[in-house]
Amino acid sequence: MSSVDRERHIVQPPDSEDVPRYAGFTTFARLPRHDQVEHVDVGILGVPFDSGVSFRPGARFGPGAVREASRLLQGYNQFQDIAPFAVQQVADLGDVTANPFDIVAAVNAIERSATQYMASGIELVTIGGDHTIALPLLRAAAAKHGPVALLHFDAHLDTWDTYFGAPYTHGTPFLRAHEEGLLLRDNLAHVGIRAPLHYKSDLERDRDIGFGIISSIDVAEMGVKEVIEALTSRIGNAPVYVSIDIDVLDPSHAPGTGTPEAGGLTSREMVQILRGLKDFNIVGADVVEVAPAYDWSQITSTAAAQLIYELISLFGVRRAGLASGVGPS
Ligand SMILES: [Mn+2]
Known part of the structure; x- marks a missing residue:
């Protein structure tokens, strides 16, 4: 058991020397x-829901696939010098039951579930599911923290208004979140x-909401360090929700997704950016659109x-810092 485990027993994954992964x-x-477990600090929540997709369906199977792939993870993150499963109780919360035939009912169920978890002090990292689920997760985050900052990794803006008249889709969560007053x-x-847009006005609507854009080309030209600096100056100490659409990665790094777009980030760039967010006040996160x-x-x-592991590690770095009296700078 870890020495950081002070008063209560922290249940960690079985040692891979005892039980093969x-x-x-x-x-x-x-x-x-x-x-x-008796207590959860960081909860991994699955949301198998993909009734909001505009192209390839299948992200409802994302939580199961990501859990299966996550078996290989180990307990020590050398790049953050943290044992993320030892310094905090991390647990798998299972899946939200989200109605596949009624999007509004699904969105409300996700909101209810996430709100309860957050109210009980659990920091959530959610596995999607399509990007529709970010709206109810942001509602839950805002219910606890007030309007939040948003750090959104994606090939697409996801600030469109409607598809075929439908307001709740995987391309519209952040316009809805803005309209509902959930965002700073x-x-x-x-x-x-990087994706081609419907119209040039898509960018104007996005700018009106308040978004700044670091395109995939900007990432290549700026380099990861400069990207982290830009994000730090834009987001600062605000409570921030981190939403990662796996299609932010190039299809060579993430082919299994609903709306792949050429010219994306490498998984190395993405991991490196996340590792640079140690001083961010993250209040919740998701990784969506794995199909x-x-x-x-x-x-x-x-x-x-791996991205979820890095997010859990960020919570661990902050928690270990708080426990040792060294808060975020
Ligand atoms: Mn998206």
């Missing part, structure tokens, strides 16, 4: 389930944007599992 029940990173105005950033039917050899779900 391909054996046993499948939870994220072989973590305990919610009902196997001056602390919104997209990273990795395993289009994946090859778990390329996409392996990347998604």
Whole structure:
């Protein structure tokens, strides 16, 4: 047991020297389930829902695929010098039951579930599901923290208004979130944007909401360090929700997704950017749009599992810092 485990017992994944990582029940990173622990600091929540997609369906199978790929993860993150499963109780909360035939009912169910978890003090990292689910997750975050900053990694803006008249889709969550007053105005950033748009006015609407854009080309030209600096100056200490659409990655790094776009980030760039967010006040996060039917050899779900591991590590770095009296700068 870790020395950081002060008063209560922290249940960690089984040691891979004792139980091979391909054996046993499948939870994220072989973590305990919610009902196997007394307390949860960071919860991994699945949302198998993809009724909001505009192109290839299949992200409803994302949580299962990402959990399966996450079996290979280990307990020590050398790049953050943190043992993310030892300094905090991380558990798999299972899946939200989201109605596949009624999007509004699904959105409300996700909101209810996330709100309860957050109210009980659990920091959520959610596995999608399509990007529709970011709206109810932002509602839950804003219910606890007030309007939040948003750091959004995606090939697409996701600030469109409607599709075929439908307001709740995977291309519209952040316009809805803005309309509902869930977002701060001056602390919104997209990273990795590159997809062709419907109209030039898509960019104007996006700018009116308050978003700044770091395109995938900007990432290549600026380099990761400069991207982190730009995000730090835009978001600062505001409570920030991090939403990662796996299609931010190039299709060579994430083929298993619903709306792939050429010219994206590498998984190395994406991991490196996340590692640079140590001083951010993250209040929740998701990784969405993994659609395993289009994946090859778990390329996409392996990347998604690693990104979730980095997010859990960020919570761990902050928690370890707070425990030792060294708060975020
Ligand atoms: Mn998206």
